[in-house]
Amino acid sequence: MTETIxxxxxxxxxxxxxxxxRQGGYAGQLILVGExxxxxxxxxxxxxxxxxxxxxxxxxxxxxxxxxxxxxxxxRLSTRVTAIDRAARTATLSTGVSVPWNKLVIxxxxxxxxxxxPGAQLAGVHYLRNIEDVDRIRDDxxxxxxxxxxxxxxxxxxxxxxxxxxxxxxxxxxxxDRVMARGGAPLISDFFTxxxxxxxxxxxxxxxxxxxxxxxxxxxxxxSDGSEIPADLVIVGIGILPNVEIAEAAGLPCDNGIxxxxxxxxxxxxxxxxxxxxxxxxxxxxxRLRLESVHNAQExxxxxxxxILGKLEPYAQxxxxxxxxxxxxxxxxxxxxxxxQVVVRGDPESRSFAAFYLDDGRLSAVYAINSPREFMLSxxxxxxxxRPDRKVLRDMSIPFKDIAESL
Numbered sequence: 001m002t003e004t005i006x007x008x009x010x011x012x013x014x015x016x017x018x019x020x021x022r023q024g025g026y027a028g029q030l031i032l033v034g035e036x037x038x039x040x041x042x043x044x045x046x047x048x049x050x051x052x053x054x055x056x057x058x059x060x061x062x063x064x065x066x067x068x069x070x071x072x073x074x075x076r077l078s079t080r081v082t083a084i085d086r087a088a089r090t091a092t093l094s095t096g097v098s099v100p101w102n103k104l105v106i107x108x109x110x111x112x113x114x115x116x117x118p119g120a121q122l123a124g125v126h127y128l129r130n131i132e133d134v135d136r137i138r139d140d141x142x143x144x145x146x147x148x149x150x151x152x153x154x155x156x157x158x159x160x161x162x163x164x165x166x167x168x169x170x171x172x173x174x175x176x177d178r179v180m181a182r183g184g185a186p187l188i189s190d191f192f193t194x195x196x197x198x199x200x201x202x203x204x205x206x207x208x209x210x211x212x213x214x215x216x217x218x219x220x221x222x223x224s225d226g227s228e229i230p231a232d233l234v235i236v237g238i239g240i241l242p243n244v245e246i247a248e249a250a251g252l253p254c255d256n257g258i259x260x261x262x263x264x265x266x267x268x269x270x271x272x273x274x275x276x277x278x279x280x281x282x283x284x285x286x287x288r289l290r291l292e293s294v295h296n297a298q299e300x301x302x303x304x305x306x307x308i309l310g311k312l313e314p315y316a317q318x319x320x321x322x323x324x325x326x327x328x329x330x331x332x333x334x335x336x337x338x339x340x341q342v343v344v345r346g347d348p349e350s351r352s353f354a355a356f357y358l359d360d361g362r363l364s365a366v367y368a369i370n371s372p373r374e375f376m377l378s379x380x381x382x383x384x385x386x387r388p389d390r391k392v393l394r395d396m397s398i399p400f401k402d403i404a405e406s407l
Contacts, residue, residue, distance in 0.1 A: 003028035005308065006091055006099055008081040008246065009107035010034020012042055013275030013297035015062030017105055020305035022071045030073045031099060033091075035080040038131055039065060044294055046134050047158040048324050051141075052166070057131060081108075084250040086268055103270050103308050106258060107301070108243035110276040110292065115150070115236055119212030124233045128155060129240070140233040143167030148221045148229055150209055151237035152179035154323045157192060159235055160201050161325040171202040171229055173221070178205055182239075185336045187355050188367050191348050192325065199326065240292060242277040255279055257290040262314035264304040272307060274300035283316040284383050285335065293321050318382045320375075327351070331375040334365030334382045343393045345374065345400070354378075361387045377404040 005021065007014045010032055018030055018040075034040070041060040049055040058064065068075050076093070083092040090098045112127040119125070126137050145168050149156045152174035164170045172179070178189040179196075193203055208224035212234060221229045244254045252266045253259040257279030264272045264280070275297040279290045296319060303315040320333040328351060336357040346353030354374035357365040363386045368375035377400060381388070386407040392398060 003102045004031060004100060005029070005103045005105065006031045006033065006081075006101035007105045007107055008033055008091065009105075009109055009243075009275075009277075010036060010038075010040050010075075010077065011107060011109045011275060011297065012040060012062055012294055013109070013301045014105070014107035015040025016298045016301035017107060017274065017305055018068070018071070018073055019063060020302050021308065022073075024305055024309045024311075026305075026309060028102075030071075031076065031101075032068070032073055033076045033079050033081055033093060033099075035078070035094075036130060036132075037078045039063070039068065039075065039077070041131070042294060043129070044322075046131065047128055047155045048162065050131075051128075051134050051137065051159065052162045053138075060131070081246055084246055084271075086250055086271070089270070103272070105304055105308075106247055106266075106271065106273040106277065107275050107297075108246065108277050110240040110242050112236070113239045113241050115209065115238065117209060117211050119214060119218065122212055122214045122218040123216060124214070124218040124231070125212055126233065126235045128159065128235055128237060137233070137235065141166070141168070144169065145232040146230050147171070148173060148231040148234045149237065150221075150234060151239070152176070152203065152205070153182060153237055153239065154180065154321075156235070156237040157196065157325055158323060159237070160196060161199070164196075164200050165326070170200070171204065172196070173207050173209060173223065173229075174203070174205045175208050176205060179203060185342065185355065185357065185365075185367060186338060187342055187344070188330070188332075188369075191369070192330075195326065195328065195351075240276065242290065244277055247273065247277075262316065263307040263312055264300055264315060265307060272304045274304050280315065282319075283314065284318055289319065291319050293319065295320055318379055320379065328369055329372075330367065330369050331372065332365065332367045333375060333379050334363070336365035336367070340364060341390075343390050345393055346371065346396060356388070356393055358388075358390070363388055374400050377401065380404070381407060 040062040080094045081091045112129045147168045147170045149172045152172050180189050210222040212218050213220040242257045247258045258273040260280050306313050323330045340357045343356040352370040354368040354371045366378035
């Protein structure tokens with residue numbers, strides 16, 4: 001009987017799993033089940049070049065349709081896995097079909113965190129998570145339109161950059177005391193606040209939302225202090241939630257994600273989980289993490305494929321992310337904390353610098369703005385537990401490559 005691997009989900013992690021399995025020599029049946037009507041695609045460009053109209057759908061895809069045909073992948077789109085029967089080794093699909101499997105890969109990703117506020121269902125109130133979300137936003141995305149963005153995370157600020165450059169009147173409202181509070185250090189938050197304000201974006205921190213006002217369509221946003229901001233459209237970006245429901249219902253341990261080991265295995269050795277929906281250990285950092293990044297999705301997918309193919313290679317990499325805003329590429333590696341010491345290399349006013357975060361002298365994170373060399377070399381430095389000299393780090397007369405080689 002032919003062995004079957006079922007991949008539940010059709011995001012970047014799922015697509016990479018299919019690619020890695022076939023590249024690794026897996027010859028059995030592959031079934032890919034995805035809730036959207038699109039083949040696996042990359043999400044980061046949605047709030048950047050895709051929103052700006054600089055990329056079309058085919059260029060978002062992990063692989064083009066012919067790849068799945070050539071590699072005999074049974075693709076079932078506009079479909080989702082609704083239940084897992086671990087004893088019978090079957091999965092029930094939303095179409096009512098029951099699919100047998102020998103190995104199951106859960107790559108269900110995540111969904112937007114929604115607000116429960118008066119007026120949240122009005123036309124013109126948007127979320128941004130998939131291609132169809134962007135299509136709806138584009139209908140309202142016109143010069144002169146008043147855009148209110150709820151949430152000053154990376155997606156919110158990326159949208160703000162695209163919008164203000166296209167002539168929209170943009171206001172960003174953030175409950176925290178600074179932008180990028182969850183994923184960015186104060187120094188970086190301050191830098192990007194200045195950049196956005198100089199571009200014309202209005203930023204209001206320490207401010208919540210009371211309601212969205214309008215009859216059939218949003219016309220304004222009422223803030224927690226009672227003030228009102230006119231709005232032709234609203235984009236809410238207040239984080240995401242891992243899709244763990246089918247795993248929980250199947251009795252798999254979940255704790256801020258589906259709990260997996262270093263080989264992407266759940267408590268059931270025949271069920272693996274990857275991507276945004278997982279809580280995994282990181283030996284380099286000495287802690288468990290749930291990461292929302294393409295790098296994590298892609299690398300966990302490769303690890304899961306290796307595990308299925310009998311090649312046990314533990315997933316242990318320093319996490320990294322990126323964000324494009326205006327002419328700035330922010331690349332950050334590692335994990336920082338507000339109480340760590342910060343060493344700045346370069347001048348923020350030049351829009352090209354790097355901030356190094358030290359935890360008791362050990363390099364823990366680097367935020368590089370238009371500084372690709374510092375970013376690339378810092379990956380290995382963090383992984384090796386490097387302890388750079390602070391004065392040397394600041395000294396721009398010493399090439400960073402020489403600093404890295406000396407550690």
